[in-house]
Amino acid sequence: MTVTVGTELPEQVFRVTRGDLVRYAGASGDFNPIHWSDRVATSVGLPGVIAHGMFTMALAGRAVTGWTGDPAALVEYQVRFGRPVVVPDDDEGAEVTVRGKVGALLDDGLARVDLTVTAGGEKVLSLARATVRLA
Amino acid sequence: MALDRELVGRSYPPSAVYEVGRGKLAEFAAAIGSDDPVHTDPAAARAAGHPDVIAPPTFAITVTLAAAMIVLDDPDVGIDYSRVVHGEQRFTHHRPIRAGDRLVATTTIDAARSVAGNDLLTARVDLATEDGEPVCTSLSMLVARGEA
Numbered sequence: 629m630t631v632t633v634g635t636e637l638p639e640q641v642f643r644v645t646r647g648d649l650v651r652y653a654g655a656s657g658d659f660n661p662i663h664w665s666d667r668v669a670t671s672v673g674l675p676g677v678i679a680h681g682m683f684t685m686a687l688a689g690r691a692v693t694g695w696t697g698d699p700a701a702l703v704e705y706q707v708r709f710g711r712p713v714v715v716p717d718d719d720e721g722a723e724v725t726v727r728g729k730v731g732a733l734l735d736d737g738l739a740r741v742d743l744t745v746t747a748g749g750e751k752v753l754s755l756a757r758a759t760v761r762l763a
Numbered sequence: 764m765a766l767d768r769e770l771v772g773r774s775y776p777p778s779a780v781y782e783v784g785r786g787k788l789a790e791f792a793a794a795i796g797s798d799d800p801v802h803t804d805p806a807a808a809r810a811a812g813h814p815d816v817i818a819p820p821t822f823a824i825t826v827t828l829a830a831a832m833i834v835l836d837d838p839d840v841g842i843d844y845s846r847v848v849h850g851e852q853r854f855t856h857h858r859p860i861r862a863g864d865r866l867v868a869t870t871t872i873d874a875a876r877s878v879a880g881n882d883l884l885t886a887r888v889d890l891a892t893e894d895g896e897p898v899c900t901s902l903s904m905l906v907a908r909g910e911a
Contacts, residue, residue, distance in 0.1 A: 655794035656825050681849055686795040686821040699799055702820045706853035
């Protein structure tokens with residue numbers, strides 16, 4: 629794989645349902661009710677149940693590790709949680725789209741990947757960057 | 764309440780040991796939809812050069828977020844837990860977390876400032892093995908929204 633500045637990662641679309649949030653809550657230990665109860669979510673001013681920000685970060689991470697082919701190659705990873713991903717209580721859920729582009733080639737065989745993560749056409753993560761070791 | 768800059772650099776006692784299990788890593792990988800066998804199959808992990816199955820990159824949060832939250836128990840910090848949201852997250856992996864690791868988390872306040880009525884506090888959590896080998900550094904920015 630030849631990687632240069634501007635190389636684009638394959639776009640990935642992840643479907644997120646309420647069931648996925650329940651599963652992530654159990655696996656991560658984050659049982660905040662805004663991720664499973666509409667009653668609690670709306671009481672704190674949210675439009676409804678929202679995905680865990682860390683779940684969205686994990687999905688965007690998958691787009692990167694799927695591209696490198698090696699989860700261990702992701703050495704640094706950062707995001708800012710911008711907007712919440714609202715997940716309706718239906719079979720379709722929400723769609724999270726991850727696009728990425730190599731922003732810089734660094735020393736020691738590392739590359740910086742700049743990620744654009746959207747749901748419903750809005751950016752949900754900002755300053756999302758991963759540093760990966762190129763094979 | 765405005766955060767006191769003097770808090771920067773304050774460290775908290777190390778956590779109890781967290782032992783990383785293969786089952787937990789497989790459960791986490793399934794929850795994020797990752798089917799890479801290095802998370803579930805020890806033979807595949809060894810073939811990729813790891814001593815045992817490895818964690819997906821954001822698995823560290825299952826240990827580090829709870830460790831970061833201990834700063835909220837500090838009366839000098841004075842932030843109400845119910846107002847806190849997770850603003851930013853950064854991981855630096857010194858090596859992948861793997862099954863069998865016995866991890867200790869040490870929390871330090873890395874930054875503290877107040878902007879437009881919101882308190883922004885960055886907790887650094889250093890994850891190391893019991894023997895002191897650095898594994899992951901996590902920076903979690905916690906935002907306490909001002910009471911408008």
